[in-house]
Amino acid sequence: MLLLKNKGRVRSFLKNMNSKQFLTWIGWILLALGVLGFIWPNVGGSYLYFDSVENWAHTLLGVVALVIAYGVRDTQTLKWVTTVYGVIALVIGVWGFLVASNPEPNFYNIANLENPLDNLVHLVIGVWGLWAAWWGGE
Numbered sequence: 003m004l005l006l007k008n009k010g011r012v013r014s015f016l017k018n019m020n021s022k023q024f025l026t027w028i029g030w031i032l033l034a035l036g037v038l039g040f041i042w043p044n045v046g047g048s049y050l051y052f053d054s055v056e057n058w059a060h061t062l063l064g065v066v067a068l069v070i071a072y073g074v075r076d077t078q079t080l081k082w083v084t085t086v087y088g089v090i091a092l093v094i095g096v097w098g099f100l101v102a103s104n105p106e107p108n109f110y111n112i113a114n115l116e117n118p119l120d121n122l123v124h125l126v127i128g129v130w131g132l133w134a135a136w137w138g139g140e
Contacts, residue, residue: 018139021084022071024131028087029067036061050120063087081135088131095124 019027038045039052039060052060070083098115115121 019130019134020139021077021080021135024084024134024138025067025071025080025087028127028131029064029071031064032060032067033064036064050117084131084135088128088133088135090128091124091131092128095121095128098124 035052036057036059039057040054043053043057044051067083067087070080074080074083094115098121099118101115102118102121
């Protein structure tokens with residue numbers, strides 16, 4: 003209900019998001035997921051399970067995103083880093099659907115991309131990153 007009331011704000015927030023804002027948001031989200039995954043690997047029950055490699059990847063990518071978001075002022079650099087984050091998320095999302103039926107670990111024998119929800123989240127984040135980099139606000 004709250005989301006429906008604030009639909010215009012959410013749309014405006016996403017529409018006007020720039021690369022720096024994306025890297026800040028995704029940095030904190032990834033860092034939180036990484037740390038939470040170490041503490042509570044099955045945070046999402048059977049829908050989301052974070053193995054050790056995913057936790058390290060989320061933590062590292064979160065820290066890098068935050069360092070760049072807070073440390074880099076050049077908008078072109080921020081745009082390209084955001085593009086890289088978007089492409090990485092899209093590749094992992096698509097790859098997850100392709101290898102979901104393979105035995106664990108199915109991602110280069112180091113991690114497991116087993117869940118359609120996890121893959122969809124990666125796809126949404128990828129589109130969000132590319133949107134922020136190329137069509138979002140300044």
